[in-house]
Amino acid sequence: xxxxxxxSVGVSFGGVHxxxxxxxxxxxxxxxxxxxxxxxxKTTLINVTTGVVAPTTGSxxxxxxxxxxxxxxxxxxxxxxxxYQNIRLFPRMTAMQNVIVGATRIRHDPDLGAFIFLPxxxxxxxxLEEHARYLLHRVGIPRDQWESNANVMPYGSQRxxxxxxxxxxxxxxxLLDEPAAGMNPxxxxxxxxxxxxxxxxxxxxxxxxxxxxxxxxSCDRVAVLNFGELIAQGxxxxxxxxxxxxxxxxxxxxxx
Amino acid sequence: xxxxxxxxxxxxxxxxxxxxxAIFALSLSLTLQAGQxxxxxxxxxxxxxxxxxxxxLSRGWPLEVTTxxxxxxxxxxxxxxxxxxxxxxxxxxxxATIGFGEIALIVENNLSVTGGAEGLSQIPNxxxxxxxxxxxxxxxxxxxxxxxxRAGWAIAAxxxxxxxxxxxxxDPTRVKFWTFVGSAVIAGIAxxxxxxxxxxIAPGDWGFARMVDxxxxxxxxxxxxxxxxxxxxxxxxxxxxxxxxxxxxxxxVDGLILLLVVxxxxxxxxxxxxRDLRARRVAEPVEERA
Ligand SMILES: Nc1ncnc2c1ncn2[C@@H]1O[C@H](COP(=O)(O)OP(=O)(O)O)[C@@H](O)[C@H]1O
Ligand SMILES: [Mg+2]
Numbered sequence: 161x162x163x164x165x166x167x168s169v170g171v172s173f174g175g176v177h178x179x180x181x182x183x184x185x186x187x188x189x190x191x192x193x194x195x196x197x198x199x200x201x202k203t204t205l206i207n208v209t210t211g212v213v214a215p216t217t218g219s220x221x222x223x224x225x226x227x228x229x230x231x232x233x234x235x236x237x238x239x240x241x242x243x244y245q246n247i248r249l250f251p252r253m254t255a256m257q258n259v260i261v262g263a264t265r266i267r268h269d270p271d272l273g274a275f276i277f278l279p280x281x282x283x284x285x286x287x288l289e290e291h292a293r294y295l296l297h298r299v300g301i302p303r304d305q306w307e308s309n310a311n312v313m314p315y316g317s318q319r320x321x322x323x324x325x326x327x328x329x330x331x332x333x334x335l336l337d338e339p340a341a342g343m344n345p346x347x348x349x350x351x352x353x354x355x356x357x358x359x360x361x362x363x364x365x366x367x368x369x370x371x372x373x374x375x376x377x378s379c380d381r382v383a384v385l386n387f388g389e390l391i392a393q394g395x396x397x398x399x400x401x402x403x404x405x406x407x408x409x410x411x412x413x414x415x416x
Numbered sequence: 417x418x419x420x421x422x423x424x425x426x427x428x429x430x431x432x433x434x435x436x437x438a439i440f441a442l443s444l445s446l447t448l449q450a451g452q453x454x455x456x457x458x459x460x461x462x463x464x465x466x467x468x469x470x471x472x473l474s475r476g477w478p479l480e481v482t483t484x485x486x487x488x489x490x491x492x493x494x495x496x497x498x499x500x501x502x503x504x505x506x507x508x509x510x511x512a513t514i515g516f517g518e519i520a521l522i523v524e525n526n527l528s529v530t531g532g533a534e535g536l537s538q539i540p541n542x543x544x545x546x547x548x549x550x551x552x553x554x555x556x557x558x559x560x561x562x563x564x565x566r567a568g569w570a571i572a573a574x575x576x577x578x579x580x581x582x583x584x585x586x587d588p589t590r591v592k593f594w595t596f597v598g599s600a601v602i603a604g605i606a607x608x609x610x611x612x613x614x615x616x617i618a619p620g621d622w623g624f625a626r627m628v629d630x631x632x633x634x635x636x637x638x639x640x641x642x643x644x645x646x647x648x649x650x651x652x653x654x655x656x657x658x659x660x661x662x663x664x665x666x667x668x669v670d671g672l673i674l675l676l677v678v679x680x681x682x683x684x685x686x687x688x689x690x691r692d693l694r695a696r697r698v699a700e701p702v703e704e705r706a
Contacts (some may be wrong), residue, residue: 210583232582242583250576261573264566265585271565275558285564329584 162188162239162332164209164364168218169228171204171388178204180388181218188332191355191365193375193396196385197408202368203245205385206335209366210242211235222333237265239332243322243339245368251311255301255321258310259292262328295324298357300350315342323354333364340371352378376400384408427657428545434653435548436610441633441645442555443602448639450595451575452502453510455627459517460490460600461607462622466530468608469539469617479542479612487604494600495593502592517627524619535618536611543613551605552646559642571595575640632670636677638684648684 164186171179179201186192194202207213209220211232220228227235241262250258269284296306299320305313310321319339326334336355340348348371355378359365369375375382376396383393384405392402399405424431440457447454468486471477501512524530531537562568570591573581578588611617633652637644652673656666677684 231587232579233585233587236583236585244580248577248580250573250580253572253576257572261569261581261586262584264569264573267566269566271567274565275561281564325584 161362162223162364164240164333164366165221166205166209166218167221169205169208169215169220170217171201171208171213172216177388179208179215179385182385182388182390183218184383184390184393186333186364186366188362188364189359190380191359191367191378193379193382194366194368194385195370195372195375195382199387200385201388202385203337204388206242206337206366206368209235209333209335210240236329239329240335241326241329241331241333242335243319243326243337245337245341247318247322249310249318249321249325252309254309255296255306255313255317255324256289256292258321258325259295259328260288262325263288263291263330266328266330292324292328295327296321299324299327299354316347319343327358331363333366334358335366335368337368338370339367340369340374343371345373348374424545430653430657432543432545432548432613434650435545435552436606436613437629437633437653438552438646438649439548439555439606439609440603440630441637441649442552442559442642443599443606444630444634445559445637445640445642445645446595446599446602448634449575449642450571450592451578451640452592452595453506454501454513454596454599455510455631456494456497456513456516456520457599457603457630458622458624458626459513459520460494460603461610461626462520462524462617462619463493463607464490464604465607465611465617465622466524466536469536469611470529472540472542472612473536473538476540479547479608482612483605483608486608487601490604490607491597491601494597498593498596498600502596503589514624514627517622517624521619521623524622530619533619535616535621537616539611539615539617541612541615543609548609548613551609555602556642556646567591567594629670632674634684635674636684641684644684 166182166184169179169182170177182205184192194205196202204213208215208228211227211230211234215228219226222238222240225238227238227240230238250261253261267284267288269281270278273281293306297303301317301320301324305317310318313321319341323336323339339355340351343351352374355365355367367375367379379396381393382396382399384391384399384402386408391404391408392399394402440461443460444457464483464486467489468482471482471485472479497516501509501516504512525533570581570586573584573586574588574591582588607622610621629652633648634645635648636651637646637648652670655669
């Protein structure tokens with residue numbers, strides 16, 4: 161069991177308070193939705209978690225282990241994976257290669273083995289490729305795109321590849337930044353099933369998303385950010401009835 | 417067979433030069449593979465050349481030993497300047513490493529132990545063709561195998577996007593540091609082999625012009641491809657010899673080729689090759705981005 165915990169996390173950029181005293185937690189096996197208008201601070205919270213941005217106040221811990229203050233690659237090694245809202249794949253690598261890079265840190269074949277043609281290294285490579293194919297299949301990327309460079313893949317596949325690459329790390333925590341952006345309702349339904357199955361494997365999932373049906377359908381709990389402040393949290397049902405939330409959203413999307 | 421012996425007798429000097437230049441090209445290709453434009457390889461070659469030559473002149477040690485010590489010295493200096501310098505990005509790294517090269521030249525020009533502007537002469541002529549090509553073969557093997565290792569994948573990921581690479585547990589600072597040091601060591605090997613091939617060395621052998629030569633090998637071959645780097649080195653080394661009248665216009669021809677490659681084949685020879693392969697494999701429809 162892993163728990164990702166935010167305690168009074170605050171971030172300010174110059175004078176702008178992107179996050180202000182945010183406290184909540186994500187437990188393994190659960191999907192917590194993080195919603196809020198554009199500029200509310202959702203991506204900033206992911207950046208704080210992954211070491212891209214240092215919090216001005218408060219702490220982020222994973223099973224009591226401090227994350228904030230450590231460097232990006234160290235936090236990743238602690239088991240925190242993410243996807244990027246503005247897709248950030250390795251553009252001139254194939255889909256397969258992107259996933260293989262995602263697995264760089266969990267590979268256990270010794271580097272030196274490659275130079276002496278150690279059979280174990282070859283086996284490990286075949287397993288790695290097999291696992292990469294499984295992940296590409298799991299996130300729903302058509303087989304004929306597996307050998308295409310990431311930068312020429314259709315937009316929807318690029319979003320899925322972001323997830324496959326993050327899963328390759330076998331993370332304890334997965335932070336998804338608008339994974340269904342630009343997807344049609346049918347694709348979004350597939351995304352919902354995928355997110356649930358990831359949580360089903362014991363991963364703690366934080367889902368930043370604008371698509372309300374997806375949030376309502378896949379999240380155990382929902383936290384609502386507005387101008388950097390957490391204005392509500394609870395089950396999807398509770399949150400969608402919360403007057404403060406309805407007001408922040410001008411009563412439009414949440415009730416749908 | 418006799419024809420081959422005859423060919424070698426005629427061109428042995430050129431054949432050696434091609435091999436040494438190819439090693440220099442490989443040294444630069446290591447940092448280029450990690451997406452770093454570090455331009456101190458000529459300087460590192462020079463450092464190793466001086467260290468190795470001084471040892472073979474004063475101690476009479478064999479080439480293998482002096483080259484090893486020379487290359488490790490270059491690696492050591494590489495580690496010292498690599499610590500601050502590999503934190504720089506893009507053009508800043510290029511400028512800092514060029515600056516380091518200039519400092520190395522000034523030092524070599526002014527120390528008495530390096531023979532000042534005159535340089536060192538009567539360096540024993542120990543480098544043999546087979547040793548050059550043995551080193552080249554070992555390095556080619558190293559680069560070939562490196563690709564499939566974790567380190568190789570980390571290097572490639574950093575070239576593509578070091579920020580994204582870090583979010584998968586890859587430490588960009590560490591990878592860039594070690595590629596820089598490795599690059600210095602390989603350049604050092606080339607430098608020592610060069611010194612023991614040429615009878616004498618001077619600071620001018622390791623200046624910016626030499627660095628540009630090495631860069632041209634890699635750019636022509638395809639910046640991030642070790643194979644391309646070797647082919648580029650061979651091509652540029654042979655060209656002025658093959659086309660005799662070009663000899664006097666060497667620098668102009670180099671510049672022209674570089675210009676043509678950058679304009680028409682920015683991925684170099686290796687890029688032309690893989691672009692062709694990929695086009696044959698999949699013609700993927702590119703959808704509109706939302
Ligand atoms: N690196 C940064 N430097 C300065 N301001 C930033 C930075 N990142 C985000 N912000 C600001 O913080 C606020 C929250 O942004 P963001 O977290 O991207 O919102 P969301 O993801 O909820 O749309 C915005 O006002 C944004 O302009
Ligand atoms: Mg955002």
